[in-house]
Structure formats: C-alpha cells, structure tokens
Amino acid sequence: MEFLKNCPNEDLKALADLLVFDKDGKKRWNEKLSGKKSYSEGYPNNLKNAVNDIILELQCYGADTIASAVREIFGKHPGVPYREILIDVCDKKRVNFNKTSSTERIEYHLIQSIIEETLQKASDEDILAIAGELGISLTGEENRDQVIDAILQKSTSPTLYSKMTEIVYSAVVPGVVAGIAGAGVAGVAAQVAARVGLPRLVGLAIPAINAFMWGWLIKDLSGPAYRITVPAVIMIINFRQKRKLV
Secondary structure (H helix, E strand, O other), rough: OOOHHHOHHHHHHHHHHHHHEEEEEEOOOOOOOOHHHHHHHHHHOOOHHHHHHHHHHHHHHHOOHHHHHHHOOOOOOOOOOOHHHHHHHHHHHHHOOOOOOHHHHHHHHHHHHHHHHHHHHHHHHHHHHHHHHHOOOOOOOOOOHHHHHHHHHOOOOOHHHHHHHHHHHHHHHHHHOOOOOOOOOHHHHHHHHHHHHHHHHHHHHHHHHHHHHHHHHHHOOOOHHHHHHHHHHHHHHHHHHHHHOO
C-alpha cells in the first residue's frame, strides 16, 4: 500500500476516519490510531506523516483480535498484510478469483462481483437504462442475463472500470465513514456524476449498491471487523484507480 503515501490528504482522512470513528462519530473502543503522535499532529489537514500508522491500524483490524494481541506480546507485527485482508473479504463475499493472481486483479474481481450482484437485484427497467447509458446496442431480443453480461463485458475497459469503482466507493463509504463532508448518498452521487460523466448510471447504481452492501455488512457482526475492512478495501481500490488516472 505504498501508493497511499502519494494520495491527497482528503483520501487519507477518509480512511483514517473509518478506522478511528464509528458511524455515530464516536471513537471505536479498540482503535489505536488516534493515540499515535503522527495522527494527533497531522489530523485533519496533514496526514502524510501518518500513512504508516494508518496502514498498521488497518492491518490490525484485518487480523483476529486475540491473535493480534499474542503477536504483539511476542514482538511480532500485530496485523496482517493488505493482500490477506483483500482475500479474506473476497472469500467472505464468495468472489470467484484466483488467489495466485496479482493484488490488482483480485481487486478487479471484487468490484465486478459487487456490480454483478447489484445488477441481479436491479429491475429490468434499470438494467436496460444502464445498458443505454453505456452505449450498448440492443436488438430487444436479449433476455435479462444477456443484458447483464453485456454490461459486465463493457465494464472491463480500464476507463469504465475506474468509473464503476468510484460508483461502488460512493455508494458504500458515506454510510460507514464518520466525518465525510456532505454525509448523504445523494450528495456524493451528484459529485461523482459531475466527475465521471455518467449521471444516469450513478443515480441508478448507487442506491442499489448501497442497499446491497449494507445488508451484507449488517449480517457480518462477528469475526474480523468486516464493517471496517470491507469499506476500507473498497476505499483503497478506488484510491489506487484514481492515482492511475492522474
């Protein structure tokens, strides 16, 4: 996650807020980041020097709490690598991927899986509208699955994949990160629409993705902190894609 050192402060703050605060804006009982000197001196406007501590905090959330404590007692790194967190999230989501693939390839499969599951839950009218926004030519003879397949195929292009990643990010993050300006999904959707140039697609996709992800997060209250690691992984994927477009 070295690329995080080159991310703008607003991205670092969003990730730090997720790790430190719960959805009510209160500090998480098990967070350690806010006690670090790099955080206290840099928050909220200059978190560049806190990147290593932010990464360590995420790695600790990705590990089992008791196992982390034992590792720390014996002087070992208390967390797990980001790739392990990503794979754990994909396993939890039952994403079809190859564990030997590159980290970015696994991230790609996660985003595609979220988009596909969202499309499966969307209405026929919304699916046709999304296909139209993507410029997909249809004869009218296609069935629902064929249209969904065409949308997924279209979203494999690097440019559209980056846009889809931002849509997923914008659907998930406002509901789980305290301190993000403009707190509502609608406000973020408008901002994304202006940036990625797909206003109709954004308007259709965000509510569906948001509802789907919240339903998933609510069920996962035990084990590793999925309510933190899931949106954190989506954040990191989005941040990586934004860096590629710079």
